[in-house]
Amino acid sequence: MSKYKVFVMRHGEGAWTKENRFCSWVDQRLSEDGVKEALACGHLLKEAGYQLDVVFTSLLSRSIHTAWLLLEAMGQEWVPVVRTWRLNERHYGALIGLNRAEMALNHGEEQVKQWRRSYDLTPPPIDESHPYFLEIYNDRRYSTCDVSKEFLPKSESLKDVLERLQPYWDGTIVPEIKRGKLVLISGHGNSCRALLKHLEGLSDADIVDVTLPTGTPILIELDENFRPTKPMQLLGDQKAIQAAIRKVEDQELL
Numbered sequence: 001m002s003k004y005k006v007f008v009m010r011h012g013e014g015a016w017t018k019e020n021r022f023c024s025w026v027d028q029r030l031s032e033d034g035v036k037e038a039l040a041c042g043h044l045l046k047e048a049g050y051q052l053d054v055v056f057t058s059l060l061s062r063s064i065h066t067a068w069l070l071l072e073a074m075g076q077e078w079v080p081v082v083r084t085w086r087l088n089e090r091h092y093g094a095l096i097g098l099n100r101a102e103m104a105l106n107h108g109e110e111q112v113k114q115w116r117r118s119y120d121l122t123p124p125p126i127d128e129s130h131p132y133f134l135e136i137y138n139d140r141r142y143s144t145c146d147v148s149k150e151f152l153p154k155s156e157s158l159k160d161v162l163e164r165l166q167p168y169w170d171g172t173i174v175p176e177i178k179r180g181k182l183v184l185i186s187g188h189g190n191s192c193r194a195l196l197k198h199l200e201g202l203s204d205a206d207i208v209d210v211t212l213p214t215g216t217p218i219l220i221e222l223d224e225n226f227r228p229t230k231p232m233q234l235l236g237d238q239k240a241i242q243a244a245i246r247k248v249e250d251q252e253l254l
């Protein structure tokens with residue numbers, strides 16, 4: 001029997017999703033479609049009668065704006081929004097800013113798929129010569145983290161994301177859920193995949209086939225031991241959701 005419910009969602013479409021570039025820790029805003037997606041999620045949850053108690057986001061604007069828009073559409077703007085770097089998108093290292101299809105031209109589609117979806121492959125790290133290095137590491141938000149700047153990642157596999165996310169899930173989010181709070185996590189494609197791997201008990205091989213569309217709330221129902229009681233549910237029009245998943249999967253195609 002389900003004791004707890006939690007929503008996990010990837011933010012609305014970001015400006016660089018449209019340009020097919022690895023965005024990762026670069027702070028791009030939502031595209032016009034991304035704004036519409038976030039509002040539509042809010043309407044969907046409102047119509048279903050949900051009342052949120054707390055929303056967790058990353059430190060990146062696209063995840064925070066998604067939370068704000070969703071809460072506005074629900075008429076629940078007062079609900080606390082808690083930000084943490086531990087929900088940031090996976091750090092794509094030297095791949096940040098690069099176009100996926102161009103990468104496939106140079107390295108092959110299979111290599112790009114491996115970089116994007118494998119569990120324990122870490123892309124080459126970012127270094128100071130990278131065009132976005134200073135923009136990321138000189139940003140004041142990263143002085144507010146619970147680890148000092150020099151220990152923040154320079155590249156991450158999905159496994160690394162789960163390792164930095166899990167202590168926050170266990171220590172901060174789970175206690176809120178246990179207190180009976182309805183929690184929504186407005187995260188990113190890969191921070192949400194890491195969390196779903198953990199919650200759904202997916203194998204390293206199975207997580208490779210999980211791709212998340214933007215702006216789609218995923219409802220997870222858990223028993224008292226935080227084990228799923230039913231398959232996760234992507235809420236909304238199922239045909240549109242499948243099309244949106246295919247669109248993300250096809251980003252590395254030539």
Ligand SMILES: O=C(O)[C@@H](COP(=O)(O)O)OP(=O)(O)O
Pocket residue numbers: 010011014017021022023024025089092116187188189190248
């Ligand atoms: O970093 C990015 O560009 C995407 C994920 O890229 P893929 O893993 O799908 O290539 O993250 P998000 O848009 O969810 O913040």
